[in-house]
Amino acid sequence: MTYIESSTLTAIAKDYLEELKKRNDPLKARDRLKIPLQEMPSQDPHIRAKNLEEVATGYTEEQAILEAMRCLQCPKEMCVHDCPVMVNIPVFLKYIADGDFQSAVDEIKKTSLLPAICGRVCPQEVQCQLNCTVGKSLKDVDQAVSIGRLERFVADWERKQGTVKLPEIKPETGKKVAIVGSGPAGLVVAADVRREGHEVTLFEAFHKLGGVMRYGIPEFRLPNDIVDEEIETLKKIGVKFQTNFVVGRTRKLHDLITKDGYDAVFVGTGAGLPLFMGIEGENLVGVFSANEYLTRANLMRAFEKDKAATPIYSSKRVAVLGGGNVAMDAARMSLRLGAEKVYVVYRRTEVEMPARKEEVQHAKEEGIEFLFLQNAKRILGDEKSRVKAMECLRYELGEPDSSGRRRPVVIPDSEFLLDVDTVIVAIGNGSNPLVSQTTPDLKVNRWGNIIVDDNQKTSMERVFAGGDIVLGAATVILAMGEGRRAAKAINDLLAEDLKKNQS
Numbered sequence: 001m002t003y004i005e006s007s008t009l010t011a012i013a014k015d016y017l018e019e020l021k022k023r024n025d026p027l028k029a030r031d032r033l034k035i036p037l038q039e040m041p042s043q044d045p046h047i048r049a050k051n052l053e054e055v056a057t058g059y060t061e062e063q064a065i066l067e068a069m070r071c072l073q074c075p076k077e078m079c080v081h082d083c084p085v086m087v088n089i090p091v092f093l094k095y096i097a098d099g100d101f102q103s104a105v106d107e108i109k110k111t112s113l114l115p116a117i118c119g120r121v122c123p124q125e126v127q128c129q130l131n132c133t134v135g136k137s138l139k140d141v142d143q144a145v146s147i148g149r150l151e152r153f154v155a156d157w158e159r160k161q162g163t164v165k166l167p168e169i170k171p172e173t174g175k176k177v178a179i180v181g182s183g184p185a186g187l188v189v190a191a192d193v194r195r196e197g198h199e200v201t202l203f204e205a206f207h208k209l210g211g212v213m214r215y216g217i218p219e220f221r222l223p224n225d226i227v228d229e230e231i232e233t234l235k236k237i238g239v240k241f242q243t244n245f246v247v248g249r250t251r252k253l254h255d256l257i258t259k260d261g262y263d264a265v266f267v268g269t270g271a272g273l274p275l276f277m278g279i280e281g282e283n284l285v286g287v288f289s290a291n292e293y294l295t296r297a298n299l300m301r302a303f304e305k306d307k308a309a310t311p312i313y314s315s316k317r318v319a320v321l322g323g324g325n326v327a328m329d330a331a332r333m334s335l336r337l338g339a340e341k342v343y344v345v346y347r348r349t350e351v352e353m354p355a356r357k358e359e360v361q362h363a364k365e366e367g368i369e370f371l372f373l374q375n376a377k378r379i380l381g382d383e384k385s386r387v388k389a390m391e392c393l394r395y396e397l398g399e400p401d402s403s404g405r406r407r408p409v410v411i412p413d414s415e416f417l418l419d420v421d422t423v424i425v426a427i428g429n430g431s432n433p434l435v436s437q438t439t440p441d442l443k444v445n446r447w448g449n450i451i452v453d454d455n456q457k458t459s460m461e462r463v464f465a466g467g468d469i470v471l472g473a474a475t476v477i478l479a480m481g482e483g484r485r486a487a488k489a490i491n492d493l494l495a496e497d498l499k500k501n502q503s
Contacts, residue, residue, distance in 0.1 A: 003365060005058060006041035013062040033134065037143055038067040039144065040358075045074060045365035049335055051271055052219045055362055056120075063101075064153045070134055070145050078131040079147060084481030085111045089128060096150055097294075102163060105128070105154040112151075113191050114184060116159065116226045119152025121217060122477040123356055136271050142357065145490035149471070159229065168171060169237055170197035175494045178203065178262040180247045180435065183211025184476045185268035185467030187230065188483030189490070190239045193266075196491045199263075200238070203245040204271075208299055212270055212468070213297040213476065216291070216326070218333050221359075248434040253442070257462055264462045264490045267450060268483065271468035273430040277321065281379025282425070286313060286387035289458035290330040290426035297333050313423035317341045319390055321376055322426035324351040325357060328354065328360065330424045331368050342368045343418065347375035347395050347408040372395070373408070377415060379423055390418045429473050447472065 016035070020027070041057045042048070048055050059067065070095040078090040085421070087108055095104035108115045128147050129135065135144030160165055175198040179186045182204040194200045210227040235241070243303050247253055247269075256262045270317050274289030276282050292314075296302040300310035318339045320331040323346035331342050344363065346353060349372050353360060373395045382388045394414035397406035431448040443451045443459035449472055450465040452458055466482030468474055 003042070003045055004039060005044075009039055009041050010060045010162065011140050012064060013060065013066050017062050017066050019039075020066075025032040027069065032070050032072055033137055035066060035070045037070070038063040038146065038149075040146075040149055042362075043427045045362075045367075048220065049332075049366040052336055054223050057221050058156055059149055059153045061101075061157075064096055064101075064150055065099060066145050068093045068150055069095070072133050074133045076133075078133070079128040082130055083128045084477045085484055087111050087128075087151075092154070093145065093147070093150060096154060101154050101157045102161075104150075105158045106165075108151060108154065111484075112477075112480065113188055114230055114476070115151050115211060116155035117184070117230065118477050118480070119150075119155055119223060120222050120226075121147050121213075122148060122475055124148035125356065127475075127477065159226075161239075164229075164233065166233065166237055167191065167195050169195055173197045173204040173498060174342065175199065175263045175497065176201070176261060177490060177494075178256045178260070178265045179268065180253070181205075181211055181268035181270060181467070181469075182209040182231070183268055183270050183467055183479060184213060185479040185486070186211065186266065187234065188480045189266045189268065189464075189466070189487045190234055191237070192484060192487030193490055194234070194237055194239050196494070198263075198491075198494060199240075201240040201242060202234075203247050203251075204241065204243045205246045207243050207245065207297065209241060211268075214274075215295045216329070218294065218298055218331065219330050220336070220479035221329065242315070246434070248438040253439045253463065254460070255433055263494055264464065266483075266486055266490065267435055267458070267463065267469060268467040268479070269432040269435055269469045271473045272432045273448075274425070275412055275428045275430055276425055277376065277427060279376060279378050281371070281381060281387070281390075282377055284381040285385055286315070286421055287423045287425070288313070289425050290320070290326045291429060292309060293424050294326070294333060303337055312337060313422060315339045317343075317420045318422045318424065319343045319345050319376070320424045320426055321345050321417060322428075323348065323355055324426065324428070325355050325359055326429075327426035328355045329423075330361050330426050332363055332366060334370060334422070334424065335366060339422070342369060343371050345371045345374050345376065345390075345392065345418075347373065348397065348405060349373060350406045352397075354388065371388070371418075375408070376423070380417075387421050387423055390420050390423055392416055392418050429468075431469050431472065435469075454485075455489035456482055459488060462493070 032480045092104040092107040129144040132144035135141045179202040274291040301308045302310045302312035318334045377391045377393045380389045395408040398409040401407040436444045456464045456466045464486040466486045467479035
């Protein structure tokens with residue numbers, strides 16, 4: 001895929017749409033399959049590599065209508081079944097195709113409260129778009145209807161129109177619910193529980209709200225003002241927020257119920273414990289977890305060097321270890337922070353990379369170099385214990401492992417040196433251990449993830465959990481799905497309490 005200017009994409013879409021409007025007969029399935037996939041307009045790669053503005057600039061109205069017209073309105077609705085929160089996708093796509101954007105976003109919000117966020121960062125290509133009939137007919141999942149881009153379009157359209165509607169809140173019940181963590185799962189629980197008339201207080205350890213959406217995802221993928229607007233909506237409907245409040249330290253989890261009078265608690269503290277490779281040299285100056293690096297840049301605003309109190313390491317040659325979306329974010333952020341050369345080092349091939357294809361393509365367009373079938377053996381330091389190079393090994397692929405991907409096998413005597421001054425480790429995160437360490441009654445598995453039942457209830461009475469603290473590092477939409485289940489269970493529990501009080 002090569003870069004095409006936004007104006008060119010818009011002109012092509014307008015011309016195609018005009019031709020379709022000239023038809024007197026309704027479009028058949030074969031006609032819809034001929035409509036070309038609408039590419040996402042974006043900033044020029046050479047310009048965006050030096051700024052933090054959003055890379056993808058969003059569909060125009062003509063592009064959105066044309067892309068929505070590609071939907072075949074299948075009776076099986078596989079896209080709905082593959083969506084973790086069961087958005088009625090064919091319905092909202094039909095509204096867009098008809099030019100009724102308000103009805104489209106209203107339909108989405110019946111089941112998904114964060115369309116502007118999910119439309120940007122959720123991996124639709126392995127969820128709602130995976131079994132799209134259009135993609136299957138064209139024998140390429142990348143040719144599926146661009147559901148995520150259309151979701152983003154109508155959410156952005158609504159925001160620009162100033163027509164964002166507040167959800168209706170039922171009469172106050174007198175019941176109190178505490179939510180620990182302001183990531184996607186916590187925000188969904190807050191909204192759904194507040195809608196039922198219960199008092200909701202959300203506790204956040206950081207000084208800013210939004211969880212991983214704030215500290216983990218750079219603004220060039222998810223602008224902070226979008227996260228802020230979603231949080232502002234919750235404030236308007238009466239959700240209370242307490243920042244700089246570390247549950248497990250500021251207050252123990254069981255104290256929220258036994259001393260503070262909360263009738264239920266939801267734990268959505270995420271997977272914020274970075275994993276390292278355990279190789280020589282990981283304690284050198286210039287080695288970071290991607291979690292720390294991105295938190296410094298995103299949350300602490302370290303890229304604003306003249307304003308930020310939090311410094312960030314000055315790098316010229318950076319190696320990022322890993323192949324997921326976090327690795328792409330770290331690599332692209334280091335480029336924007338002034339690095340002259342950035343490598344992504346991954347021990348498998350591009351086919352096995354878990355990162356979204358779009359993010360990999362954007363990284364390549366910006367000049368980031370990918371070193372496949374290679375990995376770090378050790379990191380070398382100078383006399384001041386600063387990174388000066390990384391010794392790497394070359395690999396070949398063997399038989400598939402438990403993940404289904406072919407196992408990387410070291411090629412003997414393949415060591416070589418890579419000239420770098422910074423190494424960012426992006427091989428995954430473990431669950432946040434603080435709540436479980438300070439709450440012995442809370443059962444966790446061997447990875448530290450909280451164990452829950454089908455309703456997201458934990459081993460503790462009236463305590464529920466969801467998101468990355470349960471799943472391990474997952475996606476925004478999966479966390480939202482867990483939040484929605486937990487909220488239903490909490491609302492059912494409190495409804496039963498109210499019923500008993502009345503009898």
